[in-house]
Amino acid sequence: MRLLPADLPERAALAMEIHARPPEPLLAPGRASYIAVLVDADERERELAHLGRLCRQHAQLGPGADAVHWSGTLGTLRLKWERHGEFSSYTLLMPSAGPVPFAETAAGELPSGWLAGVPGLTVYAGHAELLSPAEGQELGDLLRQSFGDRTVVGSALGDGAGLVYSDFLIHADGFGRLLMIDQGFTPLVAGRMLQRLFEIEAYRMMALLAFPLARRLSPRLLAIERSLASLADSIAAGPTGPTGPAGQAEQGRHARLASSATPVTPVNQPGRARESAKDEQLLQELTRLAAEIESGLAASQFRFAACRAYAELVRTRxxxxxxRRLTGLQTIDEFMSRRFTPAVATCATVSRRMHDLSERVAQASHLLSTRVDIVREQQNLALLASMDRRAKLQLRLQQTVEGLSIAAIVYYMAGVVGYVAKGGRSLGLKLDVDLFVGLSVPLLALLAFNAVRRARRHASEQDLKEGH
Structure with missing residues (x-):
């Protein structure tokens, strides 16, 4: 009988994720090599195939097609492969260290040419030697043999369970070096500490991939900031035409004249057009800056976000x-704080500047767009006022024409009445033609006036119906 509801499909995978990358134990004396390789997505299959060939040479079952980590024994070597978000890491471990530190390495036990054939680009490579105090060498001799005359950084690890030394430099073979001295490590703790030390270097390099990008962007951001400051000054200065103080008085005069029946020529229309064209040009320049900033953001923000994430991992490790401090030496924490942290801060500053610039350009564009809209509305208002004046003039002209039309209609109708009167007189009617025509004129005028007014009323009613 089932005691629980059905499992979440990803339950088993999520539960095992916390156990997915356990550290490999390392017993003193021992040596290790670590390689972090930046691998593109289209090279993932080649990477698995390359690792699979090595496994088959040692009769080992290689990683599956969907694997993200694998570990196994290849002769005297213990190989651990891990796939991270952007890079893959190879950790090689083997027992016993040579009499001379770093004279022999774990990576040197791989088949010739196999490591060089790994797909991708090397981000970090390092060798480590884990020694026990029983080997009896003087610390000064060990450090000289391992790092020469270079400045060494060192500290006690695990609350004094071991010591670590490094110069954090790339040596002639392309690898960095870590010298560890066991003072009470268990094999598992030693392996965990070694993994953390290697990961600090790998994550540090991955974080610093954003640093060259930040340095390339800085001069361009400075130029954009200057351009934006110049554009902001132009916007703040305001137009010298109708939207300036003198122009506002003109606009008030415009509004008063708009309601007047007297024909008025629009005031300062050429100046208004020039200011509108200037604002349009400023808006186009702001749009260009906005596009340039957004292009830079799209190209850089993934790298800057990755820098923040990797830097946090470095800090956690x-x-x-x-x-614990060793007398006369910088700790790893101090070394990173003095050299790594400023580079990360530079990347964060450039990223923040880009976001700030994007917001400032957007604000300036909004302000200028508002002003352009206001100028357009003012131009539309002036145009409507001019159209209103023309309509009133047209109405007056129409009324004048209507008056003349009535006179013409009366004149022609009076002529018709005169012809009728003359015809009646020819038939024998005793009519005074001139008197008869003269008396008919007021009646004809009244009839013509009523006819014109009725036609005007009918046209107005038709306009109202069409408007609805």
């Missing part, structure tokens, strides 16, 4: 080392 350093905290997990639980360092």
């Amino acid at each position: 350093i905290d997990e080392l639980r360092e």
Whole structure:
């Protein structure tokens, strides 16, 4: 009988995720090599095939097609492969360290040419030697043999369970070096500390991929900031035409004259057009700056976001080392704070400047768009006022024409009445033609006036119906 509801489809995978990448144990004396390779998505299959060939050479079952980590024994080597978001890592471990530090390495035990054939670009590569105090070498001799005359950084790890030294430089073979001395590590703790140290370097390099991008963007951002400041000054200065102080008085005069029946020529229309064209040009320049900034944001924000994420991982791994200071040496935490943290801060500053510029350009564009809209509304108002004046003039002209039309209609109708009167007189009627025509004129005028008014009323009613 089932005791629980049906499982979430991803339950088992999520539960095992916390156990997915356990550290490999390392017993002193021992040595290790670590390689982090930046791998494109289209090279993932080649990477698996390359690793699979190595596994088959040692009769090992390689990783599956969907695997993101694998570990196995290849002769004297213990190989651990992990696929991260952007890069893959190879950790090689083997027992016993040579008599001379870093004279022999774990990576040197791989088949010739296999490591060089790994797909991708090397981000970080490092060798590590884990020694025990029983080997009896003087610390000064060990450091000189390992790092020469370079400045060494070192600290006690795990609250004093071991010591670590490094110069954080790339040596002639292309690898960095970590020298660890066991003072009470268990094999699992030693492996965990070594993994953290390697990951600090890998994540540090991945975070710093954004630094060259930040340096390339900085001069362009400075130029955009200057252009934006110049455009903002132009916007703040305001137009010298109708939207300036003197122009506002003209606009008030325009509004008063708009209601007047007297024909008025629009005031300062050429100046208004020039200011509108200037604002349009400023708006186009702001749009160009906005497009340039958004293009830069789209091209850089993934890298800057990754920088923040990797930098946080570096900080977490350093905290997990639980360092103690060694006399006369910088700790890893201090070393990173003095050299790595400023580079991350530079990337964060450039990213923040880009976002701030985007917001400032958007605000300036909004202000200028508002002003352009106001100028257009003012131009539309002036146009409507001019159209209103023309309509009133047309109405007056129409009324004048109607008066003349009535006179013409009366004249022609009086002529018709005169012809009728003359015809009646020819028939023998005793009519005074002139008197008869003269008396008919007022009646004809009244009839013509009523006819014109009725036609005007009918046209108005038709306009109202069409308007609805």
